[in-house]
Amino acid sequence: MIEKHFILPANYSEKKIEENSSAILNADKVTKNLIPQGCNYGVYDEKDSMLYGSFTVEQAEQAWRAMKNNQNIIFGDRYYKVFHRKKDICIIQYSIKAQFESPLIRKYLANVELLGVVLFLILFIGEVVLLAVIFGKYLSREIKVLIEVSDNIKRKHLDFEPKHSDIHEIEEVINSLDDMKNALKESLEKQWNMEKLRKEQISALAHDINTPLTIIKGNAELMKENSIEADNIKYNDYILKSADEIEKYLRILIDITKSGDRLILKQGKIRTKAFFERIVDKESALASEKNLELINEMESVPEFFYGDEELLYRAIMNVVSNAIEYSPEFGKLIFKIYGCKNELEFLIEDNGHGFSKEELQFAAEQFYRGDKSRSSKNHYGMGLFITSSFIKLSGGIMKLSNSEQIGGAKVVLKVPLLPKSITTN
Structure with a gap:
């Protein structure tokens, strides 16, 4: 200058x-x-x-x-x-x-000297900022490698080769995560193989039992038709009822194996009124033995919605069956369908003893039996688990609570109105 x-x-x-x-x-x-x-x-x-x-x-x-x-x-x-x-x-x-x-x-x-000091400080700060920005971008790229490895492990996508970093400390962390990934993959594969084997065994057992059971039922029905003595008819009735119970248990076992396997939703257009009437007809037949007062309503529902009709029907009937089972004779049972924005809501309430705090937390878990003092022979801890699985598969949710209206259990099932194409594990 x-x-x-x-x-x-x-x-x-x-x-x-x-x-x-x-x-x-x-x-x-x-x-x-x-x-x-x-x-x-x-x-x-x-x-x-x-x-x-x-x-x-x-x-x-x-x-x-x-x-x-x-x-x-x-x-x-x-x-x-x-x-x-x-x-x-x-x-x-x-x-x-x-x-x-x-x-x-x-x-x-x-003051030229002061300007020199100011220029030096400006250049020094500028250099520090520039270096910080450059190193920040470089460090950010290296951290992304670490985040990518962590995200893959979090999502259980374990078939990948991790990228490497030029920063020694980050490279050490990546190597540790890679070791953890391999150990987790090995552990999960063992668990998946054991689970698959267990399901195959249960499914095979259910089908094996079903064959002699069919023979027993057929012969019992034949004996009933040919029998004229009251005692024989009575015993045949016992045999048939027991066989029905075993059949129900076998269906539950088969549902267990299917609920965890790969399922593809067979979605279609479901007419809401016809679907409602189908459930009500089955509900009426089941509730007749206990002379229950049935309250069935539809409110603000669309003409139709999309979903897998059979899966939804089985999910809802599991809840309805439980509600009937735990309702006292001459009790009340409420079944309602509500249309709400983009969802369809199914509500089932009974006036039994309701859910305990423990049941509200664990009732939807597999094989949970709840209160051991219950005398029901048809409760195997699978109804709500299967319902929850099918509803989640349909893109919906299940909520458990106790009814404020009639004092028993309350189950709400929410499913989307629009089609949802999912293939899930």
Whole structure:
């Protein structure tokens, strides 16, 4: 900046004064062009009165006092050079410090040294910020590698090769996660194989039992038709009822195996009213033995909705069957369908003893039996589990609570109205 004459060196004024000293001494009148840039001056008579110049009144008095004490004196941060001319005295005030060549810049930025410090700080801070941004982007790219590995493990996508990082510490974490991934994969594969084997065994057992059971039922029905004695008819009824119970249990076992396997929803257009009537007909038949008061209602329902009709029917009938089972004789049973925004809501309430706190938490879990004092022979802890599985498969939810209206259990099943194409495990 000094070489380009943008900044004048610190001794610029002093050198210029020396160069112009002869002209200042011999000129008829000291003019402004003889005074270097950035300097002030005053021309005095012998009686200390300033004749002309660029000094203010205060600067003129200070310069005269400095001259009286010493011809070349430092007054604060100002230096004075005195020229005794033939008829007058010229005093020039100058500073030994770098300054800008441009008067306009010098007016607003007088201190070049301070500007240097400011420029240094600006450049230093700029460099720090630039390095932080560059390293931040670099570190962010490396962290994304770590996040990608973690997300894959979280989603149980374990068949992948992790990327590597140039940062030693991150690379160590990735290696640890890779080891954990391999161990988790091995453990899950063992668990999945055991679960698959268990389901295959249950399914095979259910089908094996079903064959002799069919034979027993067929023969019992034949004996019933041919029997004329009341006792024989009674015993045949016992056999048939027991066989029905075993069949129900086998259907539950088969549902267990199917609920965990890969299922594809067979979605179609379901007419709401016809679906409602189908459930009500079955409900009426089941509830007749206990002489239950049935309250069946539809409210704000659409003409049709989409879903897998058979899965939904079985899910709802599981709840209805449970509600009938735990209702007292001559009790009440409520079944309602509501249309709500983009959902269809099925509500089932009974006036039995309701859910306990423990049951509200665990009733939808597989094989949960709840209160062991219950005497029901048809409750195997699978009804609500299967219902919950089928409703989730349909993209809906199941909520359990106790009825405020009639005091028993309350189950709400919500399913979407629009089609949902899912294949799930």
